[in-house]
Amino acid sequence: MPELPEVETVVRRLQQVLPGKTINSLTVLKEKSFVGDQFLVMEKTITEVSRRAKLIRIHLSDSTSLLVHLKMTGQLIYVDDQERLGGGHPTLDWVQELPSNHTRVWFDLGSHAALYFNDQRIFGWVKHMDEEAVQREYAKYAPDVIDDVVTPDYFFSKLQRTARPIKVAILDSKIMSGLGNIYACDALNLASIHPLRPGKSLSFEEAENLLDASKQVLEKGIALGGATIEHFRHVDGFSGDYQKEVLVYGREGEPCFNCGSALVKEKIAGRGTYYCSGCQK
DNA sequence: AATTATGTTGCGGT
DNA sequence: AACCGCAACATAAT
Numbered sequence: 639m640p641e642l643p644e645v646e647t648v649v650r651r652l653q654q655v656l657p658g659k660t661i662n663s664l665t666v667l668k669e670k671s672f673v674g675d676q677f678l679v680m681e682k683t684i685t686e687v688s689r690r691a692k693l694i695r696i697h698l699s700d701s702t703s704l705l706v707h708l709k710m711t712g713q714l715i716y717v718d719d720q721e722r723l724g725g726g727h728p729t730l731d732w733v734q735e736l737p738s739n740h741t742r743v744w745f746d747l748g749s750h751a752a753l754y755f756n757d758q759r760i761f762g763w764v765k766h767m768d769e770e771a772v773q774r775e776y777a778k779y780a781p782d783v784i785d786d787v788v789t790p791d792y793f794f795s796k797l798q799r800t801a802r803p804i805k806v807a808i809l810d811s812k813i814m815s816g817l818g819n820i821y822a823c824d825a826l827n828l829a830s831i832h833p834l835r836p837g838k839s840l841s842f843e844e845a846e847n848l849l850d851a852s853k854q855v856l857e858k859g860i861a862l863g864g865a866t867i868e869h870f871r872h873v874d875g876f877s878g879d880y881q882k883e884v885l886v887y888g889r890e891g892e893p894c895f896n897c898g899s900a901l902v903k904e905k906i907a908g909r910g911t912y913y914c915s916g917c918q919k
Numbered sequence: 920a921a922t923t924a925t926g927t928t929g930c931g932g933t
Numbered sequence: 934a935a936c937c938g939c940a941a942c943a944t945a946a947t
Contacts, residue, residue, distance in 0.1 A: 640926065670941095692927080709927050711943080740943090759942045761927065778928095802936070811928080818926055867926065868945095887926095908938075910924075924946075933937085 640708040642782065642816030643859025643880065644870050645692045648714055651873035652687040655716050656696065659684050659747040671742035671757060674766025679704065691779040691815035695772065703772050705765045706755065711740075711869045712762030718751035730875040758869065783816040783852050790846040797837040797845055804840060805833035806907045808852065816856055820865055823912045824885040825852040827896065832918045833904075833911050858883070886912040 640648070660683045666672045679698070686697040694706040694714065706714065717733055727733075736754045737744050743755040743764050755764055767775065781787045796813045797804070807813055808822050817825065826833050828851035831844060840848065864870055864878030867888065871877065881888075885895060890903040890912060899916025 644926080707927080709941095710925070757942095758944070759925090761941060800935075806936090809927095820926060865926080870926070907936095922947085925944090928941095930940080931938095933935105 640692060640712065640864070640870055641818030641821050641859070642692060642784070642856050643821070643862075644864035644878065645689055645694060645708065646860050647864040647878060648708075648873055649687055649689040649694055652694070652696070652714065652716070655718070655751075655873070656684045656687055656747075656753070659751060661698075662746040662748045664743060664745045665737075666743050667737065668742040668757075668760060670760055671755065671762065672764050672766075678702070679766050690776050691782060691811065692818075693775065693779075702766060702768050705767050705772060705775060707762050708757070709759070709761035709763075711758040713754075713756040713869065713871050714873060715754045715756060715871065715875055716751070716873045717754075718747075718749065727875070733875040779811050779815045780813055781815065783814045783849075784856055788814050788849065790842070790849055793849045794840070794842050794845040797840050800837040802837055803834045803906055804831060804837050804848070805909075805911055807837040808848070809909075817852060819909050819911075820867070820880075820884065820887040821852070821855045821859060823887045824855045827886045827894070827912075827914055827918060828855060830896065830917050830919060832915075833906055833913050855885070886914065888912065 661679055664676055664679055666676060682698040682700055684696055685699055688695045696704040715733060740756040740758045741754050742757050745753040747753060797807060800807050805822060808817050829848040831848055859880045862879040863872060865880035866877035867881055886901050889901050891900050894901055894914035894916055897917040899914050901912055901914050903910055903912050
């Protein structure tokens with residue numbers, strides 16, 4: 639589910655509700671989903687929430703952190719008295735029935751507040767880490783697409799070194815982080831570049847356009863609160879809105895907004911890829 | 920009813 | 934080193 643915009647949406651809301659809360663206790667319902675010593679997390683106060691790549695970092699008062707990766711189907715859902723009592727939403731009854739059968743870990747934050755980590759497919763995780771471990775994890779990822787250090791020169795030089803399809807290259811977190819399958823497809827359409835073009839075949843100008851398009855679709859995704867295709871939810875349980883304005887993802891057979899041709903779906907490197915054979919060259 | 924699909928990433932092998 | 938395929942897992946759709 640989550641790509642950079644979805645994770646950023648989650649982080650921005652968590653920043654509003656978590657700082658100052660103390661973790662009274664945590665319950666691990668699926669061992670695989672939590673890594674660390676549960677005892678070391680208890681009684682710690684949350685000081686801050688931040689994001690890097692698709693990782694969510696919950697900073698604790700002793701300078702350790704909880705790092706969360708949602709992978710394909712993870713959710714972080716927060717509830718407190720306002721959610722459970724008058725602030726509830728009629729279509730979000732499920733929020734009040736947490737923990738659910740997909741809840742893997744949950745945190746009791748006191749005063750009837752709680753944070754639930756739900757994850758249907760159990761690929762995601764919550765790890766308790768010290769600063770050094772966090773930096774080691776961060777080091778696995780190249781800078782974020784929307785980070786200023788990812789310049790056209792940087793991007794072009796990375797592309798020159800690979801013959802893989804450009805679609806695969808922009809999904810490679812060793813090149814840059816943040817794009818996933820939805821936004822990668824949309825960015826290529828916006829830049830009018832065919833997903834199978836070898837990375838090294840892009841001119842500097844094309845690379846520059848594609849990087850700009852990538853930043854644009856991610857920013858739009860953030861502005862719309864992410865894309866809810868299936869599992870992604872805001873921290874409060876609401877859906878995002880980007881799926882209503884996707885350029886190509888999931889629109890097989892429908893007209894390209896740029897040129898009107900019917901969009902096609904093709905499997906590239908094992909991933910469903912949507913594009914327009916009319917204008918993406 | 921078996922196969923295929925799903926928003927991520929890491930591993931093992933060529 | 935680059936690159937490919939598959940694996941982790943649950944569930945819904947064909």
